[in-house]
Amino acid sequence: MEKQNAEHLLRLLANAAALCSADRTDALPVLRQASALLWRLEPSAQPSSAIALEEKLSTPIEGWLPDEIRGDYSGPLLTANMTTQTCNEMILELNVSQLWEVIQACVNRVKQACRLRSDGEVLYRNFRLFLIEHAVIEPSQARDVFVPLNLSLSDFYEPIPQHLKHNGLIYQCPVCRWPMNALRHEVNCDSAWCREKKSVFQLKGSQLINRINNSPLKGEPPKDRLMLKAxxxxxxxxxxxxxxxxxxxxxxxxxxxxxxxxxxxxxxxxxxxxxxxxxxxxxxxxxxxxxxxxxxxxxxxxxxxxxxxxxxxxxxxxxxxxxxxxxxxxxxxxxxxxxxxxxxx
Ligand SMILES: [Zn+2]
CATH class of the missing domain: 3.40.1350 (Trna Endonuclease; Chain: A, domain 1)
Structure with a gap:
């Protein structure tokens, strides 16, 4: 139960940070809930007001959230009023069971369809490879893989949201091809794997510059392209x-x-x-x-x-x-x- 409460609190804090970066007024009720739950979990500490808690979101959580609650997460949830990599990871991972069920249902349908076909082994391999190699696609690109399996594109891909377009361009992580938020102080795709492969940038003028080797990354017009679901x-x-x-x-x-x-x-x-x-x-x-x-x-x-x-x-x-x-x-x-x-x- 305590663990469930701790996870619920982390989810509220991450959601509050995401709301703060969009519209503060929407964040206040979530901050109040988080503050009440934090006090319940830590009755010996002083209760925080919603405003005080909002300020804390921009400081490392290891400075104000007990280790038993924060688990493996560290760092601030907001930087320059935008969600950090930690915050985005928390939003995804703490909703893991829900998200996992949705994915499993889609992928299981594909597996079942493939197991019934003599060419299913090859079709399935092409499907998996396609998803891994195409974080962003033009809808027509998916035809050869999706049509034989009778798959709906919208189960796997969705429109690229406005906040990932900067001056009308998208900037794809060179490692995984996922669109990155170019306005963040440190621009990356939120994956530790890609960071390790030196995919970390900074916006200078209208260009992204790699922080490790100074190479530029050009933005591209999104046209009608879609991105893989998170x-x-x-x-x-x-x-x-x-x-x-x-x-x-x-x-x-x-x-x-x-x-x-x-x-x-x-x-x-x-x-x-x-x-x-x-x-x-x-x-x-x-x-x-x-x-x-x-x-x-x-x-x-x-x-x-x-x-x-x-x-x-x-x-x-x-x-x-x-x-x-x-x-x-x-x-x-x-x-x-x-x-x-x-x-x-
Ligand atoms: Zn990446």
Missing amino acids: ALWKFTLQPGLLELALAERLTEKGFEAMLWPDVDRTDLRIQFADTTQDIDAKVWVSPYELAKHIEQIPNHVSRWIVIPDYQKQNIPLLRERCPAGVRVFTQSQCVREAQKHAAPF
Whole structure:
């Protein structure tokens, strides 16, 4: 119950920050609710007024929100009156169960359709690849993939909102192609994976300039283009970038690596001399949430779980919680482990 209340409070704070960045008057009732709940969870502290709480949203939450409540989140929720990466991550992740259900329903319909067709394996792979490689599309681009599966474009893509257009242009993250909010102090797409790949910019005049290598990023007219829905970007496209990177590395090392085999029984299946190994790629911000997920894998299932290299520090925690058949690696460790299993030439 306490955990549920803590999550509810985080959701209220993130929603309040999003409302503050659009229209403060809409934020006030949410701030009042958040303030009341915070006082209930922390009765020994002084209650905050809605206005005081609004000011706190622009300061790091680790300075005013107890660790038991904020969990893995840190940093301010607002900067220069715009939502921060932390805030946007909270909005998505705290609504995860709702969003996940919607996505699962869509993707399950596709899987079922593919399992009934002799060419379903190829159609499904093309569909997954399409979503990963097309964060933004012209509607006609989807025809070849969506029509054979009888899919509705609006289940997966939506119009690009005004706040992602700056002077009539959109700026796509060079790593995942997601449109970025060019007005933010630090411009990025809210994905740790993309940040690690140096996708962080600053608006200078009418151009975005990369903060690490100074390269410019041009805006493009959006025309009638659509963007992938946020939940699909987070739970399909983002892990997909790790899945593709891993498959590419393993293929380079001479392995046969199959993405989403048997219409998605696993993310990646690698062929050794006399056996196969199923691999799942996970790009989760919270190692604790991932550990809980790993613990639920039945003992008899043989599975390698792979996380991005930049999350190497989470490996000891995750390994402690592994059931008998599960092993956890970073992307680089996984490639080295596969090489140990390779048949000698
Ligand atoms: Zn990105």
